[in-house]
Amino acid sequence: MLAFLLLLSASATKLQAQAVKHTFTLSDNAFLLDGKPFQIISGEMHYTRIPRGAWRQRMRMAKAMGLNTIGTYVFWNANEPQKGHYDFTGNNDIAEFVKIAREEGLWVILRPSPYVCAEWEFGGYPYWLEKEEGLQVRSTESKYLEAYHKYIMQIGKQLAPLQINHGGNILMVQIENEYGSYGADKKYLALNQKMFIEAGFDGQLYTCDPEDAIKNGHLPGLLPAINGVDDVARVKRLINENHDGKGPYYIAEWYPAWFDWWGEKHHTVPAEQYLTRLDKVLAAGISINMYMFHGGTTRGFMNGANYNDKEAYAPQVSSYDYDAPLDEAGNATDKFMKFRAVIEKYLPAGVALPEVPSAKPSMDIPAIHFTQTFGLFDQLPVVRLHTNPQTFEDLNQAYGFVLYRTTVAGGKTGTLKIDGLRDYGIIYINGKRTGILDRRLKQDSMQVTLPNGKVRIDILVENLGRINFGPYLLKNKKGITGKVLFDNTAVKNWYSYGLPLTNLNLHGKGIETGAGKPVIKKGGFDIKKPADTYLDLSNWGKGTVWINGHNLGRYWNIGPQQTIYVPAEWLKTGANDIEILELIKTEQNTISGLKTPVLNKLNPQ
Missing domain, CATH: 3.20.20.80 (Glycosidases)
Incomplete structure (x- = not known):
């Protein structure tokens, strides 16, 4: 009974403290809190x-x-x-x-x-x-x-x-x-x-x-x-x-x-x-x-x-x-x-700072081996054919990726140009990675050779982030925002597949890595007690990581960031799930966690 009364008293005190009303006003030289x-x-x-x-x-x-x-x-x-x-x-x-x-x-x-x-x-x-x-x-x-x-x-x-x-x-x-x-x-x-x-x-x-x-x-x-x-x-x-x-x-x-x-x-x-x-x-x-x-x-x-x-x-x-x-x-x-x-030095009289809490624990995680590999292009939604590529906004899609696909007559070599690439495009000819165009480097075109017969062209475009400052705030559509040209002639009839990756929902059988096509790798690991860790992605290429369904963000081996922070709050005692979308180094199959981050390592591009 005494414990209950003490708890009741503490709760009443807390509620009373929260109910206290303060004033906040301005004088000619200072802010005034309660005058x-x-x-x-x-x-x-x-x-x-x-x-x-x-x-x-x-x-x-x-x-x-x-x-x-x-x-x-x-x-x-x-x-x-x-x-x-x-x-x-x-x-x-x-x-x-x-x-x-x-x-x-x-x-x-x-x-x-x-x-x-x-x-x-x-x-x-x-x-x-x-x-x-x-x-x-x-x-x-x-x-x-x-x-x-x-x-x-x-x-x-x-x-x-x-x-x-x-x-x-x-x-x-x-x-x-x-x-x-x-x-x-x-x-x-x-x-x-x-x-x-x-x-x-x-x-x-x-x-x-x-x-x-x-x-x-x-x-x-x-x-x-x-x-x-x-x-x-x-x-x-x-x-x-x-x-x-x-x-x-x-x-x-x-x-x-x-x-x-x-x-x-x-x-x-x-x-x-x-x-x-x-x-x-x-x-x-x-x-x-x-x-x-x-x-x-x-x-x-x-x-x-x-x-x-x-x-x-x-x-x-x-x-x-x-x-x-x-x-x-x-x-x-x-x-x-x-x-x-x-x-x-400037605290009010009689006020002392609390002790600084010690650093949160962090942990190494030994090598995690991925047990399943899914092809990103095997996770495509049903779409309609359009004359021109559809932007993210056309597809009611905020972020992530869009895959653009068309079929053309082959047997020729020429310049493939993407007008208004936003922001990172990987080009595949008949399913094989042929090249990459990067808006950061002001790249929008490349020479390609189309083999004989009907040729499938795939262009996977990543939204790397809309502009957040300056006069270009209203020039922020994503995907292919103009036309795709081959030797100055517009390529028509595109399927535009939205891949927001807000919920992976992977389906189909796992595949073997091949031809450089993007993959999502799935695995698991056990821990005894959750603690912070930093996934080491320095040997990977470019992509995104999910832990227990939480999207942790992008990685890219060009740096300077080479690790991704995993907060203890999103880990579980026992079994944990991990998925990685890898765009470039699709043969990678292991990852580990470090106790400290690597935020300052650049790699030649």
Whole structure:
């Protein structure tokens, strides 16, 4: 009975604590929490990039470094993957993410799109916006505003009740995202504000932009925040100039490192380059959000890509380690410990940081041998014939692969050209791999010899990630977006097979590897106790890995990433399943797990 009464008392205390309402307002120089100056020391981490079972552990690490707040985007394409179909379950349960932060004593700064950038597919926009004829993202165009309005109303239902002025822990909400780097339409920004308020976001709203874009991206009347500047005098000047000579002062994105893309070196920056800068910012009372505090992993096919007129298409890797204070697995790094020491100097009187949790256990996994091999081309859906190749969007398909197939008369040699290849095409002649075209390398054509008789041409095209930044946001259709030409004559009559690989559902008998055709290999392994591991794919070619049905992301031996992180939360004591789609080195048949990642090894292309 005593135990029951103690439990009842504890529960009542917890409920009472959660019911306490706070206020969050702005003075000319500071944020005010319950009327007292409050310095936001925040770190960005994204619910979609961390296994749900690890959310709480990551938040406790944030507390241990001295953070009092976490920032997160809300990803439209995760929460409305198909038009009108919303998903706030599992890893997409953003409301639960915010509630767990409250339970762990953390405030939240919410960044609910519509556009996020974030090295995320299409900058967070759902692929189906590309299907709407005439739709213009980040504009006052009616189709866009209609879709955006429906979406933000759903987000409001999930999150508006969790704002601080409603008894929750969301301090501020950001409208749009670095809009000044894209446009200067104040009417569009004002519509954002209006829709946010209609959705229930009636607390503190703000905008954020880099220095050269703050005038275009700021909406008068809202707090302007600055990205990528940490010189105290410049921060204050930029915000004062755009906020009637007043603060408070908030660096919405402070970059302790950077992200990676395929075929380029791994980015790291020593902590020492940031310590003095962090110290000066905190000493000046400026609030800050580290982007990223913890990057996590961009799993599935959700990585974005960069592209502009001067630089080639550059898709990002699956690891979002970011050289952040917390590594991909959620462990403290050298940067974490050194940032913690700086932050500790500025804690309120009487406040002590919790002990830093020890690193999570990791394990080696001996060689796993695959026992079944399935041909990807044996898993094709039923389709219709079209005169021209169908894009992903034509097929109502967001991500993955599309196989294009046609038959032509042979007995000739010529140039096969793919107009508008997006993004990676493997060409097969009569079932045998003949060549590869890679958008990153600006390849769109090759010489081929067609044998005598009827010849089957297959082109397997992978969406390597839609552009997430810049003026090409609306030129993001995938697959073969133009025509296929042989010696300048359009090749007609194509079957376009969608292969989203959202659920493998492998069928048919296993096959022997041959002719370089893509395969899906299936196997299993036993473990005594789940722990983190890193699958070593350095001897494989290119593809995707699933563990126990979870898509862990892409691998590609060009690097710099050579391993894929497997979180303990997605492993089971005893038997575990693994599948690998391999496109290039189809003869490989074993894989092992390492205790540490390999993120910095490039291979000649």
